[in-house]
Amino acid sequence: MADAQREDAAETDTPNANDAQEKTTNSTMVEDSSTTLLKRMEITVAEAEKRTGKKAVNMQETYTVYLIETRPSSAVNEGQSVAPDALWRRYSEFELLRNYLLVTYPFIVVPPLPEKRAEFVWHKLSADNMDPDFVERRRVGLETFLLRVASHPVMSNDKIFYHFLMQERGWKEVVYDTGFQAKADSRLRALNATFRVKNPDKRFMEMKHYSDELQSITSQLLRARARVADRLYGVYKVHGNYGRVFSEWSAIEKEMGDGLQSAGHHMDAYAASIDDILEEEEHYADQIKEYLFFAEALRAVCRKHELSQYELETASLDLTSKKLQREELATGIVRTFSFKGMTTKLFGQETADQREARLKLLEEQIVEGEETVREKTAECEEHVHSGWEDMQRFKEQKDRDLREAFINYAYMQMSMCKKGIQMWSNAKECFSKM
Amino acid sequence: MSASTPKTLCTSGQQSIQDICHPLSAEESVRTPSPDVGNTTGSIGEKDLSLPNGTPVDTSSPASSSSLLNRLQLDDDLDGETRDLFVTVDDPKKHVSTMETYITYRVSTKTTRVEFDLPEYSVRRRYQDFDWLRIKLEETQPTHLIPPLPEKFVMKGVVDRFSEEFVETRRKALDKFLKRVADHPVLSFNEHFNVFLSAKDLNAYKKQGLALLTKMGESVKYVTGSYKLRGRPLEFAAMGDYLDVFTQKLGTIDRIAQRIIKEQSEYLVELREYGPVYSSWAGFEGPLQEPLEGVAGCVANCAGALDELTEDMSDDFLPVLREYVLYIESMKTVLKKRDHVQAEYEAKLEAVAFRKEERTAVGPQPSPVPSVCVCLCVSVHVQKSHGQWPLFVRVCVCVGVAVPSVCVGGCVCVSVCVCVQVAVPSVCVCVCVCVCHAECPLYPQQPPTDVEKCQDRVECFNADLKADWDRWQNNKRQDFRQLLTGMADRNIQYYEKCLAAWESIIPLLQDRPESTKTETS
Numbered sequence: 001m002a003d004a005q006r007e008d009a010a011e012t013d014t015p016n017a018n019d020a021q022e023k024t025t026n027s028t029m030v031e032d033s034s035t036t037l038l039k040r041m042e043i044t045v046a047e048a049e050k051r052t053g054k055k056a057v058n059m060q061e062t063y064t065v066y067l068i069e070t071r072p073s074s075a076v077n078e079g080q081s082v083a084p085d086a087l088w089r090r091y092s093e094f095e096l097l098r099n100y101l102l103v104t105y106p107f108i109v110v111p112p113l114p115e116k117r118a119e120f121v122w123h124k125l126s127a128d129n130m131d132p133d134f135v136e137r138r139r140v141g142l143e144t145f146l147l148r149v150a151s152h153p154v155m156s157n158d159k160i161f162y163h164f165l166m167q168e169r170g171w172k173e174v175v176y177d178t179g180f181q182a183k184a185d186s187r188l189r190a191l192n193a194t195f196r197v198k199n200p201d202k203r204f205m206e207m208k209h210y211s212d213e214l215q216s217i218t219s220q221l222l223r224a225r226a227r228v229a230d231r232l233y234g235v236y237k238v239h240g241n242y243g244r245v246f247s248e249w250s251a252i253e254k255e256m257g258d259g260l261q262s263a264g265h266h267m268d269a270y271a272a273s274i275d276d277i278l279e280e281e282e283h284y285a286d287q288i289k290e291y292l293f294f295a296e297a298l299r300a301v302c303r304k305h306e307l308s309q310y311e312l313e314t315a316s317l318d319l320t321s322k323k324l325q326r327e328e329l330a331t332g333i334v335r336t337f338s339f340k341g342m343t344t345k346l347f348g349q350e351t352a353d354q355r356e357a358r359l360k361l362l363e364e365q366i367v368e369g370e371e372t373v374r375e376k377t378a379e380c381e382e383h384v385h386s387g388w389e390d391m392q393r394f395k396e397q398k399d400r401d402l403r404e405a406f407i408n409y410a411y412m413q414m415s416m417c418k419k420g421i422q423m424w425s426n427a428k429e430c431f432s433k434m
Numbered sequence: 435m436s437a438s439t440p441k442t443l444c445t446s447g448q449q450s451i452q453d454i455c456h457p458l459s460a461e462e463s464v465r466t467p468s469p470d471v472g473n474t475t476g477s478i479g480e481k482d483l484s485l486p487n488g489t490p491v492d493t494s495s496p497a498s499s500s501s502l503l504n505r506l507q508l509d510d511d512l513d514g515e516t517r518d519l520f521v522t523v524d525d526p527k528k529h530v531s532t533m534e535t536y537i538t539y540r541v542s543t544k545t546t547r548v549e550f551d552l553p554e555y556s557v558r559r560r561y562q563d564f565d566w567l568r569i570k571l572e573e574t575q576p577t578h579l580i581p582p583l584p585e586k587f588v589m590k591g592v593v594d595r596f597s598e599e600f601v602e603t604r605r606k607a608l609d610k611f612l613k614r615v616a617d618h619p620v621l622s623f624n625e626h627f628n629v630f631l632s633a634k635d636l637n638a639y640k641k642q643g644l645a646l647l648t649k650m651g652e653s654v655k656y657v658t659g660s661y662k663l664r665g666r667p668l669e670f671a672a673m674g675d676y677l678d679v680f681t682q683k684l685g686t687i688d689r690i691a692q693r694i695i696k697e698q699s700e701y702l703v704e705l706r707e708y709g710p711v712y713s714s715w716a717g718f719e720g721p722l723q724e725p726l727e728g729v730a731g732c733v734a735n736c737a738g739a740l741d742e743l744t745e746d747m748s749d750d751f752l753p754v755l756r757e758y759v760l761y762i763e764s765m766k767t768v769l770k771k772r773d774h775v776q777a778e779y780e781a782k783l784e785a786v787a788f789r790k791e792e793r794t795a796v797g798p799q800p801s802p803v804p805s806v807c808v809c810l811c812v813s814v815h816v817q818k819s820h821g822q823w824p825l826f827v828r829v830c831v832c833v834g835v836a837v838p839s840v841c842v843g844g845c846v847c848v849s850v851c852v853c854v855q856v857a858v859p860s861v862c863v864c865v866c867v868c869v870c871h872a873e874c875p876l877y878p879q880q881p882p883t884d885v886e887k888c889q890d891r892v893e894c895f896n897a898d899l900k901a902d903w904d905r906w907q908n909n910k911r912q913d914f915r916q917l918l919t920g921m922a923d924r925n926i927q928y929y930e931k932c933l934a935a936w937e938s939i940i941p942l943l944q945d946r947p948e949s950t951k952t953e954t955s
Contacts, residue, residue, distance in 0.1 A: 210718065213718050217711065217714060217715045217718075220711050220714075221708075221711045221712070221715070224704065224707055224708040224711050225708060227704045227707075227708075228701070228704045228705060228708050230704075231697065231700050231701035231703075231704050232701055234697045234700070234701070235694065235697045235698055235701050238690065238693050238694050238697055239694065241686075241690045241693075242687070242690055245683055245686045245687055245690065248683060249680075249683040249687075252676055252679050252680065252683075255911065256911055256914070256915075259915075263918070399720075399721050399722055402722055402725075403722065403725055403943060406725050406726075406728075406729055406943050407940065407943045407944060409729070410729070410732070410936045410939060410940055410943060411940075413732075413736075413932070413936045414933055414936045414937060417929045417930075417932045417933035417936065418929075418933065420925070420926075420928075420929040421926055421929045421930060421933070424922045424925040424926045424929070425922070425926060427922050428919055428922035428923065428926065431915060431918040431919045431922055432915065432919050434911060434914065434915045434918070
C-alpha cells in the first residue's frame with residue numbers, strides 16, 4: 001500500500017504550494033505526475049537492520065534501525081541514476097518526531113506510526129518485535145508515515161521534519177531545542193483533563209463522536225478478523241493430513257495408487273498455501289490499524305478545540321467579572337457579592353487612596369484580560385478554521401484510502417478463491433484417474 | 435439437497451403394516467416417476483441418465499454440470515453383459531401404529547429375468563426386512579461377500595431417527611445395498627432376494643422359513659472356532675493384510691473429515707460475527723456506506739456457501755466412508771469363514787494320515803498297487819457275537835493305494851479296524867468305510883468321502899471368494915473415485931460461489947461518488 005501511496009513533498013518556497021497540495025490525491029496512479037505540483041524528493045524506508053548498543057552501564061540492548069533514503073524527484077524522472085542520500089533512524093526517533101509534530105501542529109490530524117508492539121495477533125503471528133515479518137510490516141508503516149507527512153500541505157514544510165530526513169547527527173538536540181517538550185507535557189495533561197465547555201463548535205463535537213465510533217469499530221473489526229484468520233488457518237492445515245494418509249493408502253493400492261499419491265501432494269500444497277494468503281491479509285489489517293490510530297489523532301484535534309474554547313470562555317468570564325468589579329468600584333453600587341464588599345461593610349469603607357489603587361490594578365488587569373481574550377479568540381478561531389480544514393482533508397483521504405483497502409481486500413479474497421479452485425481441480429483430476 | 439431446516443416426513447397415518455404393504459396397490463401400479471428416480475419410464479437396458487447398474491441420477495442434488503458428468507462417466511459394466519435387473523429404493527414414508535413408529539421405503543424392481551413372474555414390482559419394505567434379507571443371504575451363500583447394511587442402531591443420542599437427513603442417508607445406503615446384491619452374479623439369483631423384491635407379504639414368507647440359526651450363533655461358529663491353519667494361500671493372507679491396513683486408513687480419513695467439518699464450523703461462527711461489523715460501520719459512514727455494506731454482504735454470502743459445503747460433507751461423505759468400514763468387516767468375516775473351512779479340511783487330512791499310520795502298525799496291509807484303485811462293494815452282515823445290535827454296513831474295500839491324494843475317487847479316508855467274529859476265525863480287515871449309501875461301481879467313481887467334500891468346499895470357497903474379491907476391489911475403486919471426486923467438486927463449488935460474490939462487489943467498491951466538501955460525515 002505504501003508503494004501505492006508514494007507522494008512527493010512540495011516545494012518549500014512557493015506559498016501557493018499549500019493550495020496546490022490540497023489537490024493532491026493519494027491516488028494509486030503513481031505515475032500520474034500532475035504537472036501542477038512541484039516535486040521535490042522521493043522518500044523511501046529501504047531497509048531494516050539489527051543493531052546492538054549500550055543502553056545503560058553494562059546493559060546491552062538489541063534494536064532495529066531503518067534506512068531512510070531520499071532522492072530529488074527531478075533526477076528520478078529524468079532517468080538519472082543518482083545515489084540517494086541515506087541515514088539510519090530507529091523507532092524511538094520516529095516517535096520523537098511525531099510528538100514534536102503533535103505539539104507544533106495541534107490543528108492537524110497527524111498520521112500515526114505503526115504499532116510499537118504487535119497487537120491483534122492470531123496464533124501464528126509472532127508477537128515478537130524481532131520477528132522478521134513484524135519488522136518488515138513496520139518498515140512499510142514507517143515509510144507510509146513519512147510519505148503522509150511529506151505530502152501534507154503544512155507539515156511538509158517543517159524544518160525539523162526536513163532535518164529528520166537529511167541529517168543523521170544532532171537531530172535530537174535540535175528537536176529538544178525547540179522546547180516542544182514542555183508543551184508536550186501540558187498537552188498531555190490537557191487532553192486527559194475533564195472540563196466543561198459551554199459553546200463548543202458543533203462540528204467538532206460531531207467529529208469527536210465520529211472518532212470514538214471509528215476507533216471502536218476498527219478495533220472490533222481487527223479482533224474479529226484475527227479470529228477468522230485463526231480459524232481459516234486451522235481448516236487449511238488439517239487438509240494436510242489428507243496428504244499423509246493418501247500417501248500411506250496409495251502404498252497398498254495397485255491401480256488407485258498413483259492417483260491417490262498425486263492427490264495427496266495437492267492436498268499438501270493446499271494446506272501450505274494458507275501461509276502466504278494470511279501474510280498478505282496482514283497488509284489489509286495494517287491499513288485498518290492505521291485508521292484505528294488515526295481516529296485517536298482526529299480525536300486529539302477535537303479535544304484541542306475544546307481546550308482552546310474552554311480557555312477562551314474562562315478568559316472571557318474572567319474579563320467580564322473584572323469589568324463588573326470596576327464598575328462597582330467606580331459607581332459604588334455593589335451588584336455582586338465580593339469579599340471586599342463584605343469586609344468593607346463590616347470593617348468600614350476604604351480610603352479613597354485605597355480605592356484608587358484598586359481601580360488602577362483592575363484597569364491593568366482588564367487591559368491584560370482583553371489582550372488575553374483577543375489572543376484566545378484568535379487562537380480559537382484559527383484552530384477552528386485550520387482544524388476544520390485539515391479534518392476535511394483527512395476525511396477525504398480516509399474515504400479514498402479505506403475504499404482502496406476494501407478493493408484490495410476483495411482482490412485478495414478473489415485470489416484466495418482462485419487458488420482454492422485450482423488446487424481442488426488438480427486434486428479432482430488425480431481422483432478421477434484413480 | 436437436504437434443506438437446512440429439518441422437515442418432518444409425511445406420514446401415512448395410523449395404519450397397521452398389513453394395510454400399507456400393498457406392493458401393487460392402486461397408487462403405485464401407475465408407475466408415476468418420483469422426482470428421485472430419473473429413469474422409471476425408460477425401458478430396461480436404457481442408460482439415459484442412470485448409471486449402468488440402474489442407479490438413477492439423484493436429480494435432487496445440486497445439478498452442477500461437473501457432478502452430473504461424473505456420474506455419466508462411471509463405467510461399471512465390466513463383463514459387458516446387459517443388465518437385466520434394476521432395483522431402486524426411494525420414497526420413504528413414516529408409519530404410525532399403536533405399537534410403534536417406523537419408516538418404510540419403496541423398493542422398485544424392473545427385470546427381464548425368467549426367475550421373476552412379472553417384469554416390474556413395487557413393494558414397501560422397512561429396515562427389518564432388509565436386515566432379514568441380509569441374514570438369509572449370509573446363511574444361504576456363506577462363501578460370498580454380502581454387502582453391508584447401514585447401522586441398525588443409532589448410537590449418537592441426539593440424532594433424530596425421523597429427520598429428513600437421517601432418513602435420506604439411510605435410504606441411500608439401503609439403495610446401494612440392493613444394487614450391490616442385484617449386481618452380483620450369484621447373489622442376485624438367490625431365492626430370498628427374489629421374494630424380497632416381489633412378495634406382497636414378506637412376513638408370511640419369513641415365517642415359513644426353517645428355524646434360523648441366529649446371526650450371532652453363526653458368527654460364533656465360524657469365528658471363534660480355534661484352529662490352526664497349516665498353509666493359508668498367499669493371496670488370502672495378502673487380502674487379510676490389505677484389509678487391515680485399509681481399515682486403518684479409512685478410520686484416519688474419517689477422523690480427518692470430521693475434524694475438517696469441525697474446523698469449518700468454527701470458522702463459520704467467526705465469519706458470522708465478522709460480517710456484521712462492516713454493517714455496523716456502514717451505519718455511521720457517509721460515502722463509505724455502500725462499500726461497507728457490500729463487504730458485509732459478501733462475507734455473509736461466503737458464510738452461506740461454507741454452511742452448504744459443511745452440510746454436504748456431513749450428509750454425503752461421512753456415511754459412505756463409514757459404510758465401507760462395515761463392508762470391510764463383512765469381507766473379513768468371509769475370509770475367516772474361508773480359513774475355517776480350509777482348517778476343517780486340513781484337520782480331516784491330518785486325521786486320515788494319522789489313521790493310516792495306525793493301520794500300518796496294526797495288521798496286514800493290502801499290497802500297494804500304484805495308481806490302481808479297485809473298488810469292491812461287499813455287503814456284509816456283521817453281527818457282534820456279544821453285542822445286542824446288528825450292524826449292517828455297506829463297505830467299499832479299497833485295495834492297493836500308492837499315493838492317496840492322486841487316486842481318483844479318494845481312496846483313503848478313514849481306516850477302521852473291524853474285528854468280525856463269524857463262523858470263521860476272527861479276521862482283521864482294513865476297510866474303507868463309506869457312510870454314504872450310494873452304489874459303488876466297479877470303476878473308480880466312488881462316492882465322495884468326507885475329505886473330498888471338504889476339499890471341494892475349500893476350492894469352491896476360494897473360487898467364490900476370489901471372484902467376489904475382484905468384484906469388490908473394482909467397486910471399491912469406483913466408489914472411492916466417485917466419493918473423492920465428489921468431495922473435490924463440492925469444494926470447487928464453494929470457492930466458485932465465494933469468488934462470484936467478491937467479483938460482484940468490485941464495481942460497487944470502485945464506483946466513487948462525487949466528493950463534495952460540504953458532505954457531512
